[in-house]
Amino acid sequence: MKENKVKKQRYEVIGTLNNNGVVAKDELNKEVILLGKGIGFKRKAGDVIENPGKNIKCYSLEKNTGKNVLQGVDPIFLEIANEIIRYAEKEFGDIDTKILLPLADHIAFSIDRIKNDMVISNPLTSDIRLLFADEYEVAKKARKIIKRRLGYEITDDEIGYISLHIHAALSSQPPGRSLQVASIIHQTVIYVEETFNIVIDEDSIAYIRLVNHIKFLMVRLDRKEDVQVSMTDYTKEKFPESYAVACRVADYIEKLILEKISDEEVGYLAIHIERIRHSV
Numbered sequence: 351m352k353e354n355k356v357k358k359q360r361y362e363v364i365g366t367l368n369n370n371g372v373v374a375k376d377e378l379n380k381e382v383i384l385l386g387k388g389i390g391f392k393r394k395a396g397d398v399i400e401n402p403g404k405n406i407k408c409y410s411l412e413k414n415t416g417k418n419v420l421q422g423v424d425p426i427f428l429e430i431a432n433e434i435i436r437y438a439e440k441e442f443g444d445i446d447t448k449i450l451l452p453l454a455d456h457i458a459f460s461i462d463r464i465k466n467d468m469v470i471s472n473p474l475t476s477d478i479r480l481l482f483a484d485e486y487e488v489a490k491k492a493r494k495i496i497k498r499r500l501g502y503e504i505t506d507d508e509i510g511y512i513s514l515h516i517h518a519a520l521s522s523q524p525p526g527r528s529l530q531v532a533s534i535i536h537q538t539v540i541y542v543e544e545t546f547n548i549v550i551d552e553d554s555i556a557y558i559r560l561v562n563h564i565k566f567l568m569v570r571l572d573r574k575e576d577v578q579v580s581m582t583d584y585t586k587e588k589f590p591e592s593y594a595v596a597c598r599v600a601d602y603i604e605k606l607i608l609e610k611i612s613d614e615e616v617g618y619l620a621i622h623i624e625r626i627r628h629s630v
Contacts (some may be wrong), residue, residue, distance in 0.1 A: 472507035557630035582617035596620035620625040
């Protein structure tokens, strides 16, 4: 959902969401959502909107989905998602606005869970907070927006999930991929703690280094990049227990993403595991 420029544009209204939103089609007959204060006031199908102005946000829709938006999405959640996106743009600059509908849906489900006293647990929240610290800060602002607009306060676990949507808008990674990275880090910590009978301090430098290493390991896999220097033989000899844990982690990653982890990557992962082992 790539944002369109609204300056010097002409739109024909397909339907009104509420006073602050309409579904329309642009001059190329492509469906869009226009969101902003008063844009839908007294509008009806067939009305023409010219040059909506800089305070109106335009979101492109997939082909022939406008009717579904009109019938299936509560406009208040679109408005909230729009406000979060606009805040994220202030923090990060241009972002991919196709997160509008998924983010709105997620917020809607979050509120439904609160209303029905359903608690959703996110065991990866601490990992997400460290992995995507800037996105997490924006998601904390989202909590305030939701509280102000709806009167409900979402949990830290929900903030973690919203962080993934925001990260998706900043990168080519879908939220599911980001969740995989957080899951890998979480499982690595479990393996290390179980193997060495330790409790890892999530504020330690060694933990932060491990998190960043796994994060960029996944980036290298996505980009098909190789580690140029091998530490495999060294780590096998010097840190056999940490190397065994690294092999276990690599096997977990391979099963999760269906990609091969090189011996060189395993060697470097073993070094970080050894560091975190002795940081306790």
